[in-house]
Amino acid sequence: MDEVRLGIIGFGGMGRGRALEAVKLDGMRATAVVETREEARHRATTEFELEAFETLDEFLDAGAADAVYVATPNKFHAEQTVRCLEAGLHVLCEKPMAMNAAEGERMIEAARRADRKLTINLSYRATGPARAARAVAEEGLLGEVYFARTGWMRNRGIPGSGWFATRELAGGGPLIDLGVHRIDLALWLMGHPEPVAVSGATYEALGRRLWAERGRDYQVEDLAAGFVRFANGATLSLQTSWATNSEWREDMFTYVYGTKAGIAHRSVGGTYDFEARMWGETAGTYSETKLEPVRGPGHLEAFVTAIRDDGPVPVPPEDALQVQRIIDALYESARTGREVRLNG
Numbered sequence: 288m289d290e291v292r293l294g295i296i297g298f299g300g301m302g303r304g305r306a307l308e309a310v311k312l313d314g315m316r317a318t319a320v321v322e323t324r325e326e327a328r329h330r331a332t333t334e335f336e337l338e339a340f341e342t343l344d345e346f347l348d349a350g351a352a353d354a355v356y357v358a359t360p361n362k363f364h365a366e367q368t369v370r371c372l373e374a375g376l377h378v379l380c381e382k383p384m385a386m387n388a389a390e391g392e393r394m395i396e397a398a399r400r401a402d403r404k405l406t407i408n409l410s411y412r413a414t415g416p417a418r419a420a421r422a423v424a425e426e427g428l429l430g431e432v433y434f435a436r437t438g439w440m441r442n443r444g445i446p447g448s449g450w451f452a453t454r455e456l457a458g459g460g461p462l463i464d465l466g467v468h469r470i471d472l473a474l475w476l477m478g479h480p481e482p483v484a485v486s487g488a489t490y491e492a493l494g495r496r497l498w499a500e501r502g503r504d505y506q507v508e509d510l511a512a513g514f515v516r517f518a519n520g521a522t523l524s525l526q527t528s529w530a531t532n533s534e535w536r537e538d539m540f541t542y543v544y545g546t547k548a549g550i551a552h553r554s555v556g557g558t559y560d561f562e563a564r565m566w567g568e569t570a571g572t573y574s575e576t577k578l579e580p581v582r583g584p585g586h587l588e589a590f591v592t593a594i595r596d597d598g599p600v601p602v603p604p605e606d607a608l609q610v611q612r613i614i615d616a617l618y619e620s621a622r623t624g625r626e627v628r629l630n631g
């Protein structure tokens with residue numbers, strides 16, 4: 288395949304960002320969008336010179352793409368992904384993979400049956416500091432990993448787009464929105480131990496009032512906390528929030544503790560800048576090391592390379608499914624007030 292033709296499904300904030308990224312990449316070209324809003328279709332044709340379709344049927348009938356980037360509200364991820372895979376297209380789907388793990392399983396099964404690439408945009412893996420932390424973990428420098436804590440806490444950061452706080456479209460609040468990234472990073476750095484039990488709690492303390500002040504309806508949690516037990520005895524503590532009375536606009540962190548060393552991937556000073564640090568004893572002296580970021584392709588570029596070379600995708604969908612299973616269990620535990628066991 289000389290050039291991968293990319294269709295963008297959902298031309299909102301993320302869809303537009305990906306169209307701009309695609310312009311700069313070799314080996315691919317954004318060709319079309321699928322978008323329900325007329326205004327966004329107009330923008331796609333006039334500003335980006337893309338073919339615009341109102342429905343997925345029209346887009347698939349036109350055969351205008353080899354691959355798609357799915358960037359619609361969460362509710363549509365599974366259905367649109369499965370339909371595109373069945374039509375023979377490769378899919379890069381936004382996070383969260385789906386509304387729940389059952390939908391995620393259907394997506395993976397559809398990719399297997401169609402023999403097409405499927406990957407999920409758990410994009411923080413592609414940051415330089417995350418790659419540096421992963422390299423340290425892969426080298427075995429942490430020793431035996433027994434505990435991790437991960438989270439993304441905002442003081443006032445409910446997403447502005449209309450659908451994020453609507454349960455039917457989003458599936459949940461900050462846990463499914465932000466938690467996916469931080470749980471994924473923790474599992475990735477821990478070496479993907481097998482989760483066996485999950486305990487969670489969710490709160491709606493500020494969101495409804497903050498949204499009511501803007502005349503908007505708020506239907507999901509604004510804070511979620513959780514605890515995951517793994518088969519090897521390791522545990523993970525999790526916190527996510529869109530609105531708390533706390534210090535930072537954005538506070539993203541993943542600390543992984545091993546018997547030989549600990550590492551962190553974290554945001555700096557409440558911003559979207561990241562760093563990776565490592566702590567441990569070197570020649571008997573306890574010290575801190577700032578890890579040099581490791582360069583690499585972004586997920587869109589890696590997805591296109593996977594298609595062209597028939598190679599591995601940047602994030603295996605099975606990894607995203609594991610995250611989704613943990614999230615489902617956290618919500619169930621929060622609802623029932625009990626620990627939820629996961630069977631394999």
Ligand SMILES: NC(=O)c1ccc[n+]([C@@H]2O[C@H](COP(=O)([O-])OP(=O)(O)OC[C@H]3O[C@@H](n4cnc5c(N)ncnc54)[C@H](O)[C@@H]3O)[C@@H](O)[C@H]2O)c1
Pocket residue numbers: 296297298299300301302321322323324327357358359360361363381382383408409410448449450464
């Ligand atoms: N990887 C990341 O860090 C990251 C960051 C932000 C958002 N996201 C994810 O990206 C997705 C989109 O988020 P966003 O911020 O761009 O939202 P958005 O609201 O800005 O854009 C969504 C677009 O989809 C369109 N749409 C809705 N239903 C549709 C349908 N059935 N068919 C076609 N178009 C449809 C809407 O009109 C809108 O233009 C979400 O799943 C979100 O979780 C990921």
